[in-house]
Amino acid sequence: MNTTTAGIIFAASLAIALGLTYRPFGDYMARVYTSGHHLRAEKVIYRLVGVNPDADQRWSTYLRSVLAFSLVSVVFLYAFLRLQGHLLLNLGFAGMEQGQAFNTAASFVTNTNWQSYSGESTLGYLVQMSGLAVQNFTSAAVGIAVAIALVRGFSRNRTDQLGNFWVDLVRTVVRILLPISVIGAIILIAGGVVQNFHHVQTVATVAGGEQTVTGGPVASQEIIKEFGTNGGGFYNANSAHPFENPATWTNWLEIYLLLAIAFSLPRTFGKMVGDTRQGLAIVSVMVVLALTSMFLVHGFQMAHHGTVPASVGAATEGTETRFGVPNSATFAAATTLTSTGAVNSFHDSYTSLGGAVLLLNMMLGEIAPGGTGSGLYGMLIIAVLAVFVGGLMIGRTPEYLGKKIAAREVKFAALYILTTPTLVLGVTALAMALPGERANMLNSGAHGLSEVLYAATSAANNNGSAFAGITVNTNWWNTALGISMLLARFLPIVFVLGLAGSLAQQKPVPPSTGTLPTHRPLFVGLVAGVALIVVALTYFPAIALGPFAEGLH
């Protein structure tokens, strides 16, 4: 079996597995958020926190809860990172410097997991385990909670109640993330991922040299790193490190996990709005975009013209030989299409056009399928815009799932769409304009520009993967990207919850044959088209001067 066939089987089996998960997992999540029953453990938490789990919140209260929770998380994690030197299990590492600590705290709370540090040489086990891993759970749960609140905006009528953030948060962690993570971590350990509290060990290599090996509670963090689309690696090499991702089948499992929630949430959406065809349409848009991207990355990586790639048959630079080019391409596409940002190969070494696709994946706004929760709400925003334009073209005030898309709704959707490009292009332009930041670029020309663009895009889309090639552990980069991550995460959440509140208040318009059907292939095409054209028009000049300038000959 040659590598291409193996690669196809690898990707196809992933698709089949996700297809099989879609329905049961999506239905399960719908039950989680519609059930009136509280588990005993959850009741304990509610009592400790002091919330009444049966009291619903208005959109503004829901939003305040999200922001307050996240603010506390940032402050707590920042303090944790700064004070590491005084804590247990620090492996002798001192506290993080303030710029980097801010950047890291912002990064993990926003589900970005951009890392301007190298895990094994900066952080001890306690911070990794009870600082970063905890945020891996909660930041993922916040995204899902917000998405569920938006879904309730569609499914509820004439109310200002969008559910209770604390209940959604706790249920996500207790009923979805934790159980699967426990099982998944055990499977990963069986596959060779380490899970220990060993101190740094020095071993003699076969060649006779010496190597220090850091162990640690890796599996427990690795599992949620993928499942919660976080992406922050325990080690600097991330999923290319054999302790994080030892074999082809763990590679498969990790990709599956990072796609599982995001691809199943549309089913939850369909179930909750009472029409599973609507969920199928949304997931179809995600699938169309994801498959196109997957196909393109593979194409560019396998058929690159150049002396070395041509002689070895593919662009092998920067890929782990354990995984090979196709499986690395699949991982790279999956990690940039979701807001994960974990990597098992070096994206900077991808062909210019292959790298451009990874960049575009993120620029899509992390919607195909996107991060946990954020993917669904991002896609629904695009769907709202598609409905608006499409609805006008059939001569009616546009409506989606019986809810009118009028000035207020368009305003929230438009503000959402504006946020990320402003941050991406703003940070890129600023970095390119400031001589100091230009000096941090290790590469010149179009490729250097691509690296800066990639960093800004990754942060502002809460992805967290890196092209590298820039010294980002400077005060400017740490601060700029930290602020960018925070704004890119929480401004859209403000707009999403505002939209949810505005939708929930409406009384539904009954569907008729004059209503734009939002479950047909035509609508799938329209949404995918709107997503692509908005992205293409926004980023065309920047991409032309970066990857295109480098890749077109």
Place this chain on the structure above:
Amino acid sequence: MSTVTVNENPAGSLRDPGSSRPPRRVQGGLLDPKMLVRSTPDAFRKLNPTTLWRNPVMFIVEIGAVFTTALAIRDATAFAWLIVVWLWLTVVFANLAEAVAEGRGKAQADALRKAKTDTVARRLAGWEPGQVIDAARIERVPAPSLLKGDRVVVEAGEFIPGDGDVIEGIASVDESAITGESAPVIRESGGDRSAVTGGTRVLSDQIIVEITQKPGESFIDRMIALVEGANRQKTPNEVALNILLASLTIIFLLAVATLQPLAIFSKAQQPGVPDSAALNANGVTGIVLVSLVVCLIPTTIGALLSAIGIAGMDRLVQRNVLAMSGRAVEAAGDVNTLLLDKTGTITLGNREARAFIPVGDVDEHELADAAQLSSLADETPEGRSIVVFAKTTYGLRERTAGELSTATFVAFTAQTRMSGVDLAAPGPQDGGGRQIRKGAATAVLAWVRENGGTAPNDTGQVVDGISASGGTPLVVAEVTGTSADESAGRTARVLGVIQLKDIVKSGMRERFDEMRSMGIRTVMITGDNPLTARAIADEAGVDDFLAEATPQDKLALIKREQDGGKLVAMTGDGTNDAPALAQADVGVAMNTGTSAAKEAGNMVDLDSNPTKLIEIVEIGKQLLITRGALTTFSIANDVAKYFAIIPAMFAAVYPGLDKLNIMRLHSPESAILSAVIFNALIILALIPLALRGVRYTPSNAAAMLRRNLYIYGLGGLIIPFIGIKLVDLVIQFIPGVR
């Protein structure tokens, strides 16, 4: 409840609403090239930034034009000046679109102003209805000083000084000033034809009018304001679309503004590349940067948006419908339920004979003959239809009333509820003599019994059968031997039954099918009993009916529909329709109706043709479709412009980018210029479409979306590639453009 009967309305009767199906395509007036020329000064006047800022997209273009003008003055090149000229033209074309749209309204407003002549009113002081008009009580006051509640007397030849209701008298009124219809209409006190409009002229008789308007708020005043678009407010969808366009504009401004540092960096990386008109060491030149912004921001839809709205209102005005707000026009496109009055909308105003059903041993022809005889002098539409039916179906020669010298015609009265003819015997010796009657079953049967006859057993069955099928039975009977002196010689017998039926207008079923495919439910409103109503509803193909409807029922139905989230449209004319008209999302009042009805509705149909409701819905939809289609087109256009401008800017630095120049444009300068010129010309090219509205064929949402996506989405992607290439082929020959 009130119904509108078209034949009662002289204006409406000139057009038979059923005979010709309205054109499938909602037509607007075609663009007259002279209009363009006439509107050009206005287009330049609209360059004034204090008014232009309301259109943010075009305002940005104007700022760009000012900026490039300054740059071109500093560094004059042919390229720079050409860009400057075309940027200004872009704004002018946008203004022209709006000016042309407004110009058509202005012409109508001028015509209306002529009707608003300064008449002197003859006000009655202290007069109460019923009193004789005392010349001493008449005071002459200028029309504008009339107050609500004043009573004025108007005689033949005088203009009615203000809107009001006739409280005494009857007159024929020439309303051509507002309806454009030259045939006079009857206005009389009481009932639903009492409303008169200021500025119309009384042709005969004398009426007393109670003024219902406040000074300066007359119907004509409002009409003028409407057609001029003086206080045009943005409709809800327009506001939403503007938000989307504004945010797209911001995105593109951002994309272009942030391009500059990237461009400087890229240029600096290739020090050997010479400066060009597009790029130098300071980055992209101002002229090119502005060109890129103008090409990317949605100028096409931004330029045409207000023209589309004005033209939509104008299309209604051309159909003699006045919408009190743009919001109402938009709501018409959203309507889910149409309430249609049966009479005049679904059926012709009158019933027609459809069958002669003999009873007992009577021959069909004998019945037909008697029916025809009895109806010869019957000038009601029903009576005429019996004569016509006898002729077309039984070949009976149409006799004129005069040729029967011995005949005496008996007219219908409310007491007898019969009409007919008495035929005297030619001579006393001939015996005979004959009386024929036709009318309501109970009345005629009673008459037969009076004259000693009995009705055959099947008469009752036939009569009931006709009622059940939605028809009206008229029984025909005769008494012979009337000339004989003794009543013994008389025989009375029932001949048969004439079946009268409501005639559903032709083409209605197809229209309702179209409505259904658009997702609109039609409900027929009628005062008929449920049995008759059901039969007519089935025949016409409406989705539902409301029988024996009272105004309260109508109002309740509207509220019920609205509670279910639906939008309801209806027509009405009577005062008792007013609450329902006010409650409906789209309430179209007939111009023949009362002031109360006109006040309550949000549209007035000057032709008083209730069928027009369907057209109003179509115009509302067309308005939205035009906006959506041009938005899609405008955004799709950007792709081609990128492929023209980006390689033109950067191919010198990165030769690989020349691959993006898929149109193979002549030179960087010609490429940028072509994109700008195309961007301006497309506005001009689309003005007719914006004014006329895009083609609208009633069909279901999915089919309509597919069609419009192909034309305006895919078309919007492809057309600019061709257009820009064509412009490039021409302008490369301009001296000074490299």
